Amino acid sequence: MAEIGASVVASTYAHSWIFDAFDPYDPFESTARAYTELFTVRDEPAKEEFLVRMIRGFGIDGIIFHNSRTCPNCTNSQYGMPSRLTEKTGVPHLIIDGDLNDLRCFSQEQTLTNLEAFMELLEQKQQNKRRAPRCKIETSANEPPSFAYPLNTA
Template structure:
């Protein structure tokens, strides 16, 4: 069965810049309307009221556009019902991802890259909430029974910074798994668990996505994840298709190494273009990181 074609496309710019071009080209090729929500960058630590009002005004206008395109009036009651379901899904998702704090982790970090599809595309569906609630229970049971979906010994725990290198997901996963490296920390997966009490708080939540926050807040987010998950090192993905995210990663890597005191390594990649990833570079960087993490563990054991 052919995929149903869209009547319009809706996009925001607090995501990776390549995706805006995807939507622009879809709108042009299909000759359909493009509704774009501009999410401003926050130079303050938290989103100020002017940003929130600016964003809400765009959503109000987008609703009017959608009413004209769809020929239907806005249903506030239905919207509130979906918000409740979305938050139920978000809470369950954050609950599930939080189990990586246990050592060993009850799951392989790359599992989240698969499960997050529902958090991205179907957060407003009851089925998604139920699925994540079951997932959280499964992880809780794994902790009690000493089980994990990570195949092999979890020798090293790492923070994976950035979006997955989707065209080479198998290679990155296999190299880490075979080396006993498990991804237990990431800010990417948790970014899809929005929690809010009303529409105004929803706008603030949108302003708090990783691509829209100040460097200081972004750094604190990573340091908190590192502390909560007890990582041995960090892997930084310099994603060529996400300049808003990867632009300050070189400085971020230096600060993580300095403040958290863990070894870090970066590699070049892309969330969409397979040409920007070199398997040999990735393998060499990971092997170097493992050497340092192993040396640190040996030093800790001698001092214990």
């Protein structure tokens, strides 16, 4: 990612294997509890809510989804989630095809081409942001002007 000027600041994958709820003094109950809290077993609305919090909390400019061909439970690009997140947050997304086990499902050249195009899209979006007015002055006949700064919608 550094080759194309990008940084990955958040991931759901690593969170899928962290068992915060596990208690070694109560292994059976806490294992069950831990497994129900994993990202991969959550329903779509819970995943979406979590991702929106990550997007806004980290100030993410773009979302990359990995479409794992042989692991549909770890593939969050199904059921329209990427489009819904882009619609809710204004943050564009990219879906990369691949697999964790079968290299035949992955093309390095195609992935790099898609990433480069996605980075161009993000750069254009940043340039448009810089050209946008930073604030607007709101005035009223009886009050001095006040400055209203646009909220970050992402």
